[in-house]
Amino acid sequence: MPELPEVETITRELSRAIVGKKLSKFSVFDTAKMTQPRLVLPQRIISVRRRGKFIILDLNGGPSCFIHLRMTGGLFTKSEQSNMARHKHERARFYFHDGSALIFHDVRRFGTIEWRKKEQPLPQLGIEPLSRQFTAQAFGQLLKNKTQAVKSSLLNQKLIAGIGNIYADESLWSAKIHPKRIASTLSVREVRELVRAVRHVLREAIKKGGSTLRDYRRIDGGSGSYQKSRKVYGREGGKCLRCGGKIKRIRVGGRSSYFCPVCQRAKRV
DNA sequence: GTCTTTACCTGTATGC
DNA sequence: TGCATACAGGTAAAGA
Numbered sequence A: 001m002p003e004l005p006e007v008e009t010i011t012r013e014l015s016r017a018i019v020g021k022k023l024s025k026f027s028v029f030d031t032a033k034m035t036q037p038r039l040v041l042p043q044r045i046i047s048v049r050r051r052g053k054f055i056i057l058d059l060n061g062g063p064s065c066f067i068h069l070r071m072t073g074g075l076f077t078k079s080e081q082s083n084m085a086r087h088k089h090e091r092a093r094f095y096f097h098d099g100s101a102l103i104f105h106d107v108r109r110f111g112t113i114e115w116r117k118k119e120q121p122l123p124q125l126g127i128e129p130l131s132r133q134f135t136a137q138a139f140g141q142l143l144k145n146k147t148q149a150v151k152s153s154l155l156n157q158k159l160i161a162g163i164g165n166i167y168a169d170e171s172l173w174s175a176k177i178h179p180k181r182i183a184s185t186l187s188v189r190e191v192r193e194l195v196r197a198v199r200h201v202l203r204e205a206i207k208k209g210g211s212t213l214r215d216y217r218r219i220d221g222g223s224g225s226y227q228k229s230r231k232v233y234g235r236e237g238g239k240c241l242r243c244g245g246k247i248k249r250i251r252v253g254g255r256s257s258y259f260c261p262v263c264q265r266a267k268r269v
Numbered sequence B: 001g002t003c004t005t006t007a008c009c010t011g012t013a014t015g016c
Numbered sequence C: 001t002g003c004a005t006a007c008a009g010g011t012a013a014a015g016a
Helices: A004-018 A136-143 A150-155 A165-174 A188-207
Strands: A022-028 A043-051 A054-059 A064-068 A073-078 A090-096 A101-106 A112-116 A248-252 A255-259
Touching (some): A004 A043, A004 A054, A004 A101, A004 A188, A064 A073, A136 A150, A150 A165, A165 A255
Antiparallel strands (some): A022 A043, A043 A054, A054 A064, A064 A112, A090 A101, A248 A255
16 A cells, blocks of 8 residues: 555656656556546656655656555556556556556556646645654644544645555554544644654655555565564554554554554543 | 545455 | 455545
């Protein structure tokens, strides 16, 4: 499930692989979900960047291509194989002048590709958690009126852009905060600790190329390795690596949430 | 307006 | 083996 570290990894790899290439053709195969854009081609790819969980390809003459991988989407580069047969889950293909291609693969068809002008705003996205703007003060302001569970706030892309289920659980464990704590009841110290934890967890995950638990793959088909560093996510019944407590799974906002009931206590407010 | 639940979607695991 | 069912979760839309 691509979250910020996975999307950042793909963005960096794509940047090395396709910036400077000339896009000569773009084909959509899943016409029920995506429309064929009106594009004047060829155009050169001038940059690949990330905002939240979006991957953005900028062309020299515009528009830009906004890709969201959602649950099972993936981007794969193929050298000299732009004429190769299409896999049943391939949803779109970018063809380049040199004969190479970029494949958009998505089993569950949640992923999106949108072409829009660079200056056209993205859906409202919150603070980038790895930017300077993500301070304890700024985050505290965002949470101060929130009566929802802190985990739901972490997953709210309008507040913070890029965190998904895995890294929300890992960050809350690192900060010793129960996922169901009401966001507005966090102390200044706890908010500071959570900001530190989010930054730390995301940075470590990027260093390891993200987490490959099920579907996520890098652009050459390789895996990330942060799944080996997970402390709680997917470890129901296992021992807490900090206190030895038994990791529990509960549902928060309709999502499976893993935590240690011993060192992430639900505090009375 | 805020928060929670549901729908979208398909492969995989489980139980009968 | 074959079928039914539950589950995974990012996001938008519907419902409370």
